Amino acid sequence: MSAAGNGKIPELIANEAVTAVLKTQWDGEPAVRLDSPPGAGKTWVVERLAVQSMELHREQCMISTQTNEQAFDLARRLASGFPNRTFHLFVRKGLLLPDVLNGLPNLATIRSGNDLPVGPSVVISNAAKWSWIQNPPLFDLQIVDEAFQLPDYRFQQIAGLARRFVLVGDPGQIPPVVTCEIERWKCDRAGPHVACPKALTERHPGVRRLALPVSRRLVEDTVRFVQPAFYPDLPFTALSNNGGRRLRLTTPVSGRASADSALDLVAKGASLCMVELPAKITGEVDEEVAVTIVRMIERLFARRATMVEDGLTRNLDPSMIGIVCAHVSQVNAIRERLPANLSDVFVETSDRFQGLERQLMFVHHPLSGRADASTFHLAAGRLCVMMSRHRVACWLVGRTGISDRLLRHAPSGDRTLGIEEDSEFEGWRAHLSILRKLADERRIISVQPGN
Amino acid sequence: MAGEIDLVARLLAFESGKALRVASHLHVSLQPHALVVCPLAMAGEDTTIHTVAIGHVGKPPEFRSVPDPRFREDEYGLFTWLADRIVAYFDGCRSRGDFPQIWVSSSPAAALLDILADRLRYNRDDLVVKRFGELLSYATERFPVAGQQALMTATGALRQHFATGQQEAEDEHLGTVLVWIEPPAGRNVLAEVAATELIPMGAKTDPTFDRQVLDPLVRDYNQARRKNADPKALARRAQAVHDVLVNVVRPVYEGTQRAIRILGRLNLPPLPALAALDERERDEFQNFMQSRDAGFHLPLKDKPKPAAFKLADREDAMDNMESAVLHEDRLGRARARLAGDVLRGTVRNPRKVHLGPWRFEYSLEVVSQQRVLRVRRRDELSLLLDTRLKAVVTDIQRHGRTTTVSLRLSSGGRAVGLPHAGEVIELGPGAPDWLGIIRTRVQMAERLNNPPWTHSDSGIPSCKPQDGGAPRDLLGVLEGLR
Numbered sequence: 001m002s003a004a005g006n007g008k009i010p011e012l013i014a015n016e017a018v019t020a021v022l023k024t025q026w027d028g029e030p031a032v033r034l035d036s037p038p039g040a041g042k043t044w045v046v047e048r049l050a051v052q053s054m055e056l057h058r059e060q061c062m063i064s065t066q067t068n069e070q071a072f073d074l075a076r077r078l079a080s081g082f083p084n085r086t087f088h089l090f091v092r093k094g095l096l097l098p099d100v101l102n103g104l105p106n107l108a109t110i111r112s113g114n115d116l117p118v119g120p121s122v123v124i125s126n127a128a129k130w131s132w133i134q135n136p137p138l139f140d141l142q143i144v145d146e147a148f149q150l151p152d153y154r155f156q157q158i159a160g161l162a163r164r165f166v167l168v169g170d171p172g173q174i175p176p177v178v179t180c181e182i183e184r185w186k187c188d189r190a191g192p193h194v195a196c197p198k199a200l201t202e203r204h205p206g207v208r209r210l211a212l213p214v215s216r217r218l219v220e221d222t223v224r225f226v227q228p229a230f231y232p233d234l235p236f237t238a239l240s241n242n243g244g245r246r247l248r249l250t251t252p253v254s255g256r257a258s259a260d261s262a263l264d265l266v267a268k269g270a271s272l273c274m275v276e277l278p279a280k281i282t283g284e285v286d287e288e289v290a291v292t293i294v295r296m297i298e299r300l301f302a303r304r305a306t307m308v309e310d311g312l313t314r315n316l317d318p319s320m321i322g323i324v325c326a327h328v329s330q331v332n333a334i335r336e337r338l339p340a341n342l343s344d345v346f347v348e349t350s351d352r353f354q355g356l357e358r359q360l361m362f363v364h365h366p367l368s369g370r371a372d373a374s375t376f377h378l379a380a381g382r383l384c385v386m387m388s389r390h391r392v393a394c395w396l397v398g399r400t401g402i403s404d405r406l407l408r409h410a411p412s413g414d415r416t417l418g419i420e421e422d423s424e425f426e427g428w429r430a431h432l433s434i435l436r437k438l439a440d441e442r443r444i445i446s447v448q449p450g451n
Numbered sequence: 452m453a454g455e456i457d458l459v460a461r462l463l464a465f466e467s468g469k470a471l472r473v474a475s476h477l478h479v480s481l482q483p484h485a486l487v488v489c490p491l492a493m494a495g496e497d498t499t500i501h502t503v504a505i506g507h508v509g510k511p512p513e514f515r516s517v518p519d520p521r522f523r524e525d526e527y528g529l530f531t532w533l534a535d536r537i538v539a540y541f542d543g544c545r546s547r548g549d550f551p552q553i554w555v556s557s558s559p560a561a562a563l564l565d566i567l568a569d570r571l572r573y574n575r576d577d578l579v580v581k582r583f584g585e586l587l588s589y590a591t592e593r594f595p596v597a598g599q600q601a602l603m604t605a606t607g608a609l610r611q612h613f614a615t616g617q618q619e620a621e622d623e624h625l626g627t628v629l630v631w632i633e634p635p636a637g638r639n640v641l642a643e644v645a646a647t648e649l650i651p652m653g654a655k656t657d658p659t660f661d662r663q664v665l666d667p668l669v670r671d672y673n674q675a676r677r678k679n680a681d682p683k684a685l686a687r688r689a690q691a692v693h694d695v696l697v698n699v700v701r702p703v704y705e706g707t708q709r710a711i712r713i714l715g716r717l718n719l720p721p722l723p724a725l726a727a728l729d730e731r732e733r734d735e736f737q738n739f740m741q742s743r744d745a746g747f748h749l750p751l752k753d754k755p756k757p758a759a760f761k762l763a764d765r766e767d768a769m770d771n772m773e774s775a776v777l778h779e780d781r782l783g784r785a786r787a788r789l790a791g792d793v794l795r796g797t798v799r800n801p802r803k804v805h806l807g808p809w810r811f812e813y814s815l816e817v818v819s820q821q822r823v824l825r826v827r828r829r830d831e832l833s834l835l836l837d838t839r840l841k842a843v844v845t846d847i848q849r850h851g852r853t854t855t856v857s858l859r860l861s862s863g864g865r866a867v868g869l870p871h872a873g874e875v876i877e878l879g880p881g882a883p884d885w886l887g888i889i890r891t892r893v894q895m896a897e898r899l900n901n902p903p904w905t906h907s908d909s910g911i912p913s914c915k916p917q918d919g920g921a922p923r924d925l926l927g928v929l930e931g932l933r
Contacts, residue, residue: 022925022926022929026916026921027916031905051929051932052925056929068829084933096829131898179769180595192759203905206911328790329791329823332822332823336822
C-alpha cells in the first residue's frame, strides 16, 4: 500500500510528522531514527531541527553530512533560508568552496577546530572531518544527514561528540560503500559495515523511530510503483496528485518518431514509463541507448514541451532534465552525444544522484544490455534512486528482455543465517515487480534505434 | 571499462594458448623461508584435516594423514604434529624480527585453515592444539586485508601477474592456471586444461576417488578398529589410507611450489610498495605475538570498538594497495586510465599569476580524449610523475569526445614547477600513505577511549526534557525565525 494517514490531506500529514520529529527534542530524546522516503523533505527537517536547537533550545548543534557537496548544499540552504541567523561550515584547509557560499554573509567558514563557535550555534561538516577534530566540545545535538549512507564504524567515531542524536535518511537507497572484505561481520546485524541507523536500533531497540509519510517530490502515480517495490515496510503517499504536475507537448508534429509515443504517454498523465530497444547484449556502454535518450530529449524541445507544476506553467529548460546511469562509462557515452545547447542537462551515476532531483528524468536501465545480473546491477537501492529523482516524469530506457533475464536468474544463494535481509532477492523482486507493473499498465513502448 | 584490459588479455591468452603477463612488477613478497601447507579435509567433515603436506619453499614435503579424522584422538595427533612445525616456524620468524608467510594452493585451502583456526584456538583441553589455532589465526585474520603477505594463495598470486584464456572463476583451479602459464609443448592447451581439471587442487578429494578408493579403505580401517585388530594390521590399513591420500595431496603441494618458482623466475622488479607491506607485516606479527604473550583473548565476534578498528584497517589497506598498484605498476596505471581514475591529457594555458610578495597562483588546463573520466569539481589530483604537485579541479567542460579540465595548483608549484603547454601529463589519486593508518589508530583510540552509549551495552540514557513546553505551532515559530 502506498497510502498513509487515513484519509487526511497529505500536507496535514506531512506537517504533523515533522512536528512530531521536532517535539522529540523538547522531550529530550537521546536518539531518534527518522526514516524518510525519497523527496519527503529530509533536508527541510534537518534545517528546522538545527534552527530549533540553536534558537529555541540555545544549544550547540552539529550536523554531519556524508560528503563535502552535501555539506555545501545544506549550508547554502540554511544560510539563505534563515538569513538573520549565522551558521558555520567546518571544512579542511585549502578546500575550494563553491562561489555561491562565498556570497552568503551569514555563513562563516571554519578551517580549524580551534575556531569552533562557543554557545548556541549550528556547525556543518562532513563525518570524516568530524572524526578528526581535536579536543572537540560536547555538542548538545548531532544531526546526521543521509545517515543510511554512513557505515556504523564511522558513526562510532563521531558518536561521542554529542549528547543527543537524530539520524535522518532514506532506508531504500544505496547502502554505505564499504569496499573491503566484510565476511567477518556478515552475521552481525549491528556490524561495522551496516548503515548506522540500522545498527543503532539493532543494538538499542528502544531508540525512538519515526518516519516521514509524504513524498513532496514524487507524484501519486510514481508512488504506486516505488513504494511497494522499494519500501514495503514504509508506507507513504504523495503531496501532489497526478494532475498537479504534468508535461505538455504544445507542438503537434507530423511523421512522429517512435520515441514520441513514450513522450505522449507521459503527456497523457503517466509519470513513469519504459522505452525498450530491441534485445542486444552490449556490455556497459550501449551507444544506441545513449543516442535514444539524447534523441528523446531533443524531441521534447522540438515539440516545445512545457511543465505544469502546482499551477505554474514553465517552458522546458535543459537544467530541468536529468539522466542517471549505473556506470561512469554510460554517463560519458551520453555526455559526449549531448549537443552544446543541452549541456545543462545533468548526467550522473546513481550514486552521485542521491539527494538530487529534476523535473524530468531519463534512466539508463542498469540491467539493459547485460548477459548477467550481478549484485551491483540488481541492487534495489540503485534502481530506487534512479526511479525517484523526478518531480514530473521518468523514462526508463533499456533493452527488451530484462524480465526474461530476471526470470532465468540463478540466485547466488549467498544468504546468512540470522540476517533477514536478502539484498539479492530484494533487488530481484523490486526489478521484476516494476517491470511487471509497467507491462500490466501498458507503459512499455518499443522503439527502433535511431527513431 | 577497466575490465577491458583483462578481457583482452584473456582473449589473447585464449588465442595464443598461453597465459599473458599482466603486471610490470612483482606484487607479492616471496619470503625465502615461507611455509607451504596443503591440507585436505575429509568429504562431509569440513573442520578436519585428513591429510596434509607441509614444507618450506623449495623443499620436499612432509606428509601426515589420519586414517579417519572423525576419531578425535587421531585427529588431534595430526594437529599436534602440525602444531610442532607451525610453532617452530613462527618462533623462528619472531626471533629474527621477521614475519611468517604461509602458502596454500587456493582460496578453499585458505578457508579450511580459517575454519580450523576458529575451531582450535578456543580448545581448553590441549594447549598445544590451542596454540596451533591461535598462530593459524594470525595468518587467517590477515588474509582479508589487502596487501597482506601472511597467507598467500598460489592461484591468487598467479592471477595478479597472469591472465589465462579461461574464465575468472576457473582460475581458482591451480592446475589449470599452471597449464596456461606453462603449456606442455606440442599438446592442445584446452585438452590439457580439461584433463588437469580432473585432478583435485583445492582442499577436498575427488568424489569418484572417495567412492571407489578412499571410502572402502577407511571402512576397512574402521572395521578392523572395531574388531580390535592387532596393531600391525591396523597400521597396515592406516598406511593404505595414507598412501592413497599422499597421491592426492602431493600434486597440490608440488603445484603450489611450482607457482612460487614461476613467480620467482619472472624476475620482475618488486613493486616498491612491497617494502612498506613487509614492514607492516612485521609490525602486525610482532604485535600479534605480544598480545598472545600478554594473554589477550582472540574474539570470535567483535564488539563495536575492535570492529571499527579492524574495518578501518581494511579500508585503509585497500585504498593504499589500489593507489600503490596505480602508481607503481604500468598495467595498473593503464587500468586506472581506462577506468577514468587517471586523467591523461595535454597541458594548455599554463598560467602563473603574481598575487603578492612570494605569492603566486598557478593554473592550467588539461585536454583529454579519454572516454571515461571520474573527475569532479573540487577533486584534488596529484601529478603521477611527481606527487608533490597537487591540483584542484575548478571546472570540467565536455565537447563531444574532448574533455577540458581546468585545474589550480594547491601545492608543488615551486618545488615541481608548472607543466609546460603541450606536455602530456597524468593526474590521479595521491601516492599511498603507509603511515596514515597509524594516525587513524591513534585518533580512534583517543576518540573511543570512552565508548559512546550508542556503541556500548550501557543502555539508552534517560530523556531530559527541555525547560518549558513546545510551542503549540512549532512549525510556525520556526518559520518566524527566517
